[in-house]
Amino acid sequence: MATRTITLARDSIALAIGGSDPSGGAGIQADLKAFQQNGVYGMTVLTMVTVQNTVGVHRIELLDVGLIEQQLDCVLNDIPPLAIKTGALGNADAIAAIAGKLEGYGGDLIIDPVLVSKHGDLLADDTAVSAYRDYLLPQATLATPNALELQRLIGRDVDGLDEMVQAAAELRELGPSAVLVKAGIIDGSRVHVLADEEKVATIETQNHPTNQTHGAGCSLAATITARMTLTTDGNGKVPQVESAIQFAIMAVNHAISIAPGFGKGVGPIESRILHDGLPDDPA
Numbered sequence: 001m002a003t004r005t006i007t008l009a010r011d012s013i014a015l016a017i018g019g020s021d022p023s024g025g026a027g028i029q030a031d032l033k034a035f036q037q038n039g040v041y042g043m044t045v046l047t048m049v050t051v052q053n054t055v056g057v058h059r060i061e062l063l064d065v066g067l068i069e070q071q072l073d074c075v076l077n078d079i080p081p082l083a084i085k086t087g088a089l090g091n092a093d094a095i096a097a098i099a100g101k102l103e104g105y106g107g108d109l110i111i112d113p114v115l116v117s118k119h120g121d122l123l124a125d126d127t128a129v130s131a132y133r134d135y136l137l138p139q140a141t142l143a144t145p146n147a148l149e150l151q152r153l154i155g156r157d158v159d160g161l162d163e164m165v166q167a168a169a170e171l172r173e174l175g176p177s178a179v180l181v182k183a184g185i186i187d188g189s190r191v192h193v194l195a196d197e198e199k200v201a202t203i204e205t206q207n208h209p210t211n212q213t214h215g216a217g218c219s220l221a222a223t224i225t226a227r228m229t230l231t232t233d234g235n236g237k238v239p240q241v242e243s244a245i246q247f248a249i250m251a252v253n254h255a256i257s258i259a260p261g262f263g264k265g266v267g268p269i270e271s272r273i274l275h276d277g278l279p280d281d282p283a
């Protein structure tokens with residue numbers, strides 16, 4: 001496959017707000033790698049420290065909300081990002097505080113409403129769901145829930161693709177300009193549902209039969225965030241949400257297909273080539 005060169009745009013700056021995964025597969029480590037791989041200057045505001053590896057999450061320490069707010073003030077007042085992504089936020093207090101600080105923020109806000117890890121460990125408590133609905137989703141350019149998060153956010157079970165399509169549109173009514181549901185494997189394909197102001201559409205990609213998907217959700221949302229800060233794709237075009245999404249789905253799917261097999265459990269995707277090795281750049 002051809003190697004694509006990255007054009008550095010001076011103001012391509014993105015901020016990730018989320019938790020630390022010391023094994024480097026998910027959380028802000030994954031976000032920073034996706035930013036860097038796409039030629040975007042990355043910054044981070046830490047919400048929690050997790051003790052985890054590919055086998056599981058062993059401990060979670062939420063940071064003091066005042067400390068989260070102070071980090072946000074500090075970076076936002078100094079190096080304004082063109083786009084902000086949120087990941088694991090922990091609880092309603094943190095979500096409300098972050099939403100307060102982001103009120104009036106003029107850039108793109110990508111909300112990955114992380115509730116549980118791939119191992120089933122809670123990364124946000126029960127208070128988080130209504131806080132997402134009340135404070136953060138109304139400000140979002142894009143929300144990227146998985147099927148479970150979608151169901152928690154709309155407050156009912158969703159069964160099958162038709163209901164998922166309906167639920168994605170319903171979540172959009174809470175405020176995000178667009179919703180991308182990571183629907184999972186349906187009829188042998190990896191399926192995403194995109195609801196935006198014009199349509200609700202499904203995006204299907206090849207499913208690679210592997211459990212090496214640690215950090216895939218974080219990397220997808222972070223790659224979308226990165227692509228949305230690029231003022232040009234090198235051909236003079238400004239990537240919009242949908243082309244950023246198409247690009248990111250392809251990049252992450254490829255990174256899953258060549259996962260390096262690190263660790264003894266659910267290993268990370270191949271985050272070292274998240275800009276590269278793609279058949280085509282649709283941006």
Ligand code: PLP
Nearest residue numbers: 019026027088117215216217218
């Ligand atoms: N953020 C943190 C800090 C995590 O530990 C995890 C999963 O363990 C996630 C986000 C979500 O990861 P994934 O992209 O695998 O859904």
